[in-house]
Amino acid sequence: MAVAGCGSHAARIIDRGGGIVTEASVLTEVEWHRALDETSTARVTIMPQGDCCERLGKVRSWRHSLAIFRDGILVWTGPIIGIEWRQGEVEVNAADISAWLSRRVPHDSIIFTNVDLMRAAEWLIADGFAPDDPGHAVQTVGEAGVYGSREYTKDVGQTFDHLTDLAETGIDFTVVGNTIVLLPETHTATVGRLSDADFPDGLVVAEDGASLGTRWVVAGDEDGDVLGSAGGSHDYYGLLERYVENTSVPDDASAAAAAAAKLRASLPVPVFVDSQQVTISPLAAVEVNKLVPGWCLDITSAETCRTVAQRLKIVGLTVTETGGDGDDPGGESVQVQVAVTGAEATS
Numbered sequence: 001m002a003v004a005g006c007g008s009h010a011a012r013i014i015d016r017g018g019g020i021v022t023e024a025s026v027l028t029e030v031e032w033h034r035a036l037d038e039t040s041t042a043r044v045t046i047m048p049q050g051d052c053c054e055r056l057g058k059v060r061s062w063r064h065s066l067a068i069f070r071d072g073i074l075v076w077t078g079p080i081i082g083i084e085w086r087q088g089e090v091e092v093n094a095a096d097i098s099a100w101l102s103r104r105v106p107h108d109s110i111i112f113t114n115v116d117l118m119r120a121a122e123w124l125i126a127d128g129f130a131p132d133d134p135g136h137a138v139q140t141v142g143e144a145g146v147y148g149s150r151e152y153t154k155d156v157g158q159t160f161d162h163l164t165d166l167a168e169t170g171i172d173f174t175v176v177g178n179t180i181v182l183l184p185e186t187h188t189a190t191v192g193r194l195s196d197a198d199f200p201d202g203l204v205v206a207e208d209g210a211s212l213g214t215r216w217v218v219a220g221d222e223d224g225d226v227l228g229s230a231g232g233s234h235d236y237y238g239l240l241e242r243y244v245e246n247t248s249v250p251d252d253a254s255a256a257a258a259a260a261a262k263l264r265a266s267l268p269v270p271v272f273v274d275s276q277q278v279t280i281s282p283l284a285a286v287e288v289n290k291l292v293p294g295w296c297l298d299i300t301s302a303e304t305c306r307t308v309a310q311r312l313k314i315v316g317l318t319v320t321e322t323g324g325d326g327d328d329p330g331g332e333s334v335q336v337q338v339a340v341t342g343a344e345a346t347s
Helices: 052-056 097-103 117-129 159-167 252-266
Strands: 009-015 020-024 027-035 041-046 064-070 073-086 089-095 110-116 137-140 147-152 171-176 179-184 190-195 204-207 215-219 227-231 241-245 271-274 296-301 308-322 331-340
Touching: 009 027, 020 052, 027 073, 027 171, 041 064, 064 089, 073 097, 097 117, 097 159, 097 171, 110 117, 117 137, 117 147, 117 159, 117 171, 117 179, 147 252, 159 171, 215 252, 227 252, 241 252, 271 308, 296 331
Parallel strands: 137 179, 190 296, 215 241
Antiparallel strands: 009 020, 009 064, 027 041, 027 308, 041 089, 064 073, 073 089, 110 147, 171 179, 204 271, 215 227, 271 331, 296 308, 308 331
């Protein structure tokens, strides 16, 4: 049976042409994340050895990328966005490859008419990388099952903003290595099961009341010429109305479909389970490499007043490793955040 284990990390700096700038042979700290529907980040602190210092002095933001390996397997990569050179150490900060889409705009104008929204997401990514591709792949897990129309205009808006708008209306995305994974919001495939015994230092169950909405209104423009809504007064919560503008929505039917998707994601109140700053037990029956946002974990917990026993979607992962200092022996820590929304079953 596979278990989380205690991983060991390595890193390297890669040139945009594919060549290795330097191996980070001595790491004093590593931290990498995976996130649902947003750009994840990573950070390493390197103690230069030999000619590594000279090589690290030539590292530049956006020109070079950071690659992180756990037990020899690539778990994270993306462009470097910040570097700090200090006496005896270099700190490198990076973002995953979706960060490139925050620096791209649509390069063509296009209108999608009543299509599965996954087609629009695939086009945005392909168009964003078309003029200058640092190396990416796309994996589409399944159809969104949400149909509508979308319109994008050349040079108007950031590509990543358009993608996150879609992520609010029926699709999910995450990044694993150099692959952008697209999957339906209703995806419920599980990668493991965790219970209180797998969180020896406890966890937190929290409601996100700020995200609740019983009626959603989506407008395609500020004048209300394109408008759609879903929901209404709720027997339990009453009436909580939310309004949002999405200029890529060209017609009322698509606005209504977008509103229905938002309603599913915000009713009932989204519930999150977070392992805080504690690590998943190394004996937990999960593989860290497979803890990918958008997939699910079966969670059973009765240690708080809010009991949980259901399949929850992974929305975030944080993995850190430190070399230790003084009385602290260091080691690896794995934190996972999972959530239940209207797209999953509730208890």
